[in-house]
Amino acid sequence: MWEQVKQALVDSTARFLTRFANLLPGLAALIIALLLSVVLAWILAAIVRRVLASLHFDERLGQWGFSSLAEWSPMNSPTRLISRSVAALVMISGFLIGIAAFDLDWTYLFVQKMFAYIPDVLAALLVLLVGNVLARFLARSVLIGAVNLNLQYARLLSIGVKWIVIVLAFAMALEHLRIAPGIVELAFGILFGGIVLTLALAVGLSSKDLIGKSLERDVKKASTEPVEDPLRHL
Amino acid sequence: MEADATLQQTDSTAEQIGSADLVVGILAESDSSAIAKMYDALGTLPGPLRIAVLHDDQQQSPATVNSETTLERAFVFQVPSPLAKRDVPATGVASMSETYQSVFAAAEKLQARGCCIVASKLEVATPPWAWRIAQPLFESQADLVLPHYARRKFEGLLNASIIAPMMRALYGKRVNNPMGPDFGVSQRLFQKMLAAKAGGNQLNSMASLTPTALCQNLQIIEVHFGSRVYPATDWSNMSSVLADVLNPVFVDMERNAAFWQRTRVSLPVRAIGEPFPLDQDSSAVDTRAMVDSFQLGNRELQEIWSLVLPPSSLLELRKLSRLPVEQFRMPDELWVRIVYDFALAHRLRTISRDHLLRSMTPLYLGWVASYAHELTLAGTMSPERRLERLSVAYEAGKSYLVSRWRWPDRFNP
Numbered sequence: 001m002w003e004q005v006k007q008a009l010v011d012s013t014a015r016f017l018t019r020f021a022n023l024l025p026g027l028a029a030l031i032i033a034l035l036l037s038v039v040l041a042w043i044l045a046a047i048v049r050r051v052l053a054s055l056h057f058d059e060r061l062g063q064w065g066f067s068s069l070a071e072w073s074p075m076n077s078p079t080r081l082i083s084r085s086v087a088a089l090v091m092i093s094g095f096l097i098g099i100a101a102f103d104l105d106w107t108y109l110f111v112q113k114m115f116a117y118i119p120d121v122l123a124a125l126l127v128l129l130v131g132n133v134l135a136r137f138l139a140r141s142v143l144i145g146a147v148n149l150n151l152q153y154a155r156l157l158s159i160g161v162k163w164i165v166i167v168l169a170f171a172m173a174l175e176h177l178r179i180a181p182g183i184v185e186l187a188f189g190i191l192f193g194g195i196v197l198t199l200a201l202a203v204g205l206s207s208k209d210l211i212g213k214s215l216e217r218d219v220k221k222a223s224t225e226p227v228e229d230p231l232r233h234l
Numbered sequence: 235m236e237a238d239a240t241l242q243q244t245d246s247t248a249e250q251i252g253s254a255d256l257v258v259g260i261l262a263e264s265d266s267s268a269i270a271k272m273y274d275a276l277g278t279l280p281g282p283l284r285i286a287v288l289h290d291d292q293q294q295s296p297a298t299v300n301s302e303t304t305l306e307r308a309f310v311f312q313v314p315s316p317l318a319k320r321d322v323p324a325t326g327v328a329s330m331s332e333t334y335q336s337v338f339a340a341a342e343k344l345q346a347r348g349c350c351i352v353a354s355k356l357e358v359a360t361p362p363w364a365w366r367i368a369q370p371l372f373e374s375q376a377d378l379v380l381p382h383y384a385r386r387k388f389e390g391l392l393n394a395s396i397i398a399p400m401m402r403a404l405y406g407k408r409v410n411n412p413m414g415p416d417f418g419v420s421q422r423l424f425q426k427m428l429a430a431k432a433g434g435n436q437l438n439s440m441a442s443l444t445p446t447a448l449c450q451n452l453q454i455i456e457v458h459f460g461s462r463v464y465p466a467t468d469w470s471n472m473s474s475v476l477a478d479v480l481n482p483v484f485v486d487m488e489r490n491a492a493f494w495q496r497t498r499v500s501l502p503v504r505a506i507g508e509p510f511p512l513d514q515d516s517s518a519v520d521t522r523a524m525v526d527s528f529q530l531g532n533r534e535l536q537e538i539w540s541l542v543l544p545p546s547s548l549l550e551l552r553k554l555s556r557l558p559v560e561q562f563r564m565p566d567e568l569w570v571r572i573v574y575d576f577a578l579a580h581r582l583r584t585i586s587r588d589h590l591l592r593s594m595t596p597l598y599l600g601w602v603a604s605y606a607h608e609l610t611l612a613g614t615m616s617p618e619r620r621l622e623r624l625s626v627a628y629e630a631g632k633s634y635l636v637s638r639w640r641w642p643d644r645f646n647p
Binding site (some may be wrong): 076143145149152154155232 | 350388389390391464465466467470472523526527530531534538585586589592593595596645
């Protein structure tokens with residue numbers, strides 16, 4: 001009996017040690033891949049930082065209307081944000097390559113799925129970026145147009161347009177990432193409808209008096225002689 | 235496409251009728267009697283002259299006035315118009331530019347010694363005023379003849395507040411209506427414009443005529459005319475007008491930077507004729523809406539203006555926005571710095587050019603309100619003296635522009 005127990009323990013230890021020994025090359029490969037990726041990430045980040053700094057990227061970004069990006073960035077520098085993002089991407093890639101070296105079924109599937117997901121992540125990021133650019137451009141157009149039309153709620157209109165486009169872009173990005181698509185669709189519908197309704201109510205209620213005055217002015221105008229505006233600009 | 239069709243049409247026309255001494259492009263909307271009077275007036279000019287008239291409505295105009303040129307009378311004939319027929323008359327600077335280019339192309343094909351463009355209506359028509367604008371091309375060897383319209387104090391405000399004084403400060407010549415729209419153009423100048431256009435240069439044939447002539451040191455003469463009939467103000471479209479007119483002016487400013495940075499003082503240009511006496515409009519202007527627009531812009535467009543204007547200008551604008559309407563005055567020095575800073579931002583593409591120029595509208599309306607206050611409430615100052623003071627401010631502020639143009643990144647408090 002004792003012999004059988006002893007044999008079972010020896011077999012189990014041997015199996016464990018064999019499996020552990022089988023894992024060791026993969027573990028070593030993972031550590032090497034991680035170390036290499038860290039070095040590569042550091043070099044690439046330094047190159048990206050230098051190139052962007054020489055292009056005065058931070059200042060230009062402010063000029064292009066992305067000044068708020070600086071607020072989200074480490075040390076208020078979008079250059080650092082981008083260089084650190086590049087470094088993080090390289091290190092994640094190194095980690096995935098290291099994981100794949102274990103040559104196990106689940107690691108292989110995991111890495112395969114991760115790589116298959118990368119195009120979706122990139123597409124989502126692109127959608128977010130384009131959405132952000134478009135939102136800012138349209139918000140600025142609406143703001144200038146509304147101010148030039150003497151609309152007192154110009155800022156409200158501009159913010160409304162900006163958030164409608166951002167919410168739309170965010171919903172599209174989540175759709176690309178396949179994160180709870182049903183919930184996202186529903187939430188987007190509710191949120192979008194809510195924003196439009198809020199804007200309609202805000203504009204409608206605040207312009208109630210304005211429309212009344214405008215109608216009153218029209219009636220007065222009709223009863224009086226038209227006064228010619230003497231200003232000629234062209 | 236349109237330009238190609240125009241050139242082909244002009245080719246066949248030139249083959250049929252040979253050549254002309256003068257090409258007159260009539261772009262102004264005129265009734266048939268006015269056109270007929272213009273033909274008659276041109277026909278009475280002393281010959282020998284061959285005058286080709288381009289007009290886009292052939293039904294309204296006679297085919298020829300005189301059958302042949304003599305020493306006493308000019309030969310006036312109509313050319314099948316190469317001008318693009320439009321349902322709506324060309325009003326924007328870009329579309330006007332295309333039309334001007336068509337007239338230049340026609341003049342080149344007809345080997346004309348000069349061409350003149352009649353694009354506006356005068357309050358008191360004085361035929362042959364087309365000839366008055368063309369005459370210096372032949373008799374004084376002028377390269378560009380510009381109109382000097384008699385104007386009331388609230389007419390042509392965009393020209394008076396920005397275009398004319400800025401061109402005077404930049405290019406060193408005191409031209410009153412650099413953007414016409416009526417011009418007399420010599421063969422030398424229209425050939426330069428055509429060559430520049432063919433060379434892929436983004437010249438605006440209307441707005442770039444005067445800067446091109448000034449930069450090439452060509453001879454410019456002004457002719458006094460009566461008052462133009464100005465289009466009524468479309469207040470809902472002010473920002474489009476501002477963007478449409480100022481964009482080519484600022485583009486030319488960028489193109490000719492090497493020239494205007496060397497110019498120091500301004501000189502008057504030769505003028506022909508006597509200034510037309512004009513009764514000044516005494517009606518009051520309601521400036522409340524314009525000041526409201528300025529105040530709204532100051533409140534809501536700070537994030538855009540702060541990308542363009544230095545902190546000192548923004549501070550002054552904030553102080554101005556707190557003034558009551560009747561005390562609202564925008565100092566010339568501030569206005570000049572604003573215009574120069576917007577020109578620089580246009581060059582640097584600080585933000586979209588269209589956004590930039592449209593965001594200037596409340597500032598422009600603020601200047602108009604201030605100008606109206608000074609002329610109506612103060613009452614003593616003549617518009618000429620007031621605008622001369624503004625022009626001097628533009629000249630005094632030029633060193634600020636040159637400095638910012640050369641070193642835009644330098645600290646500017």
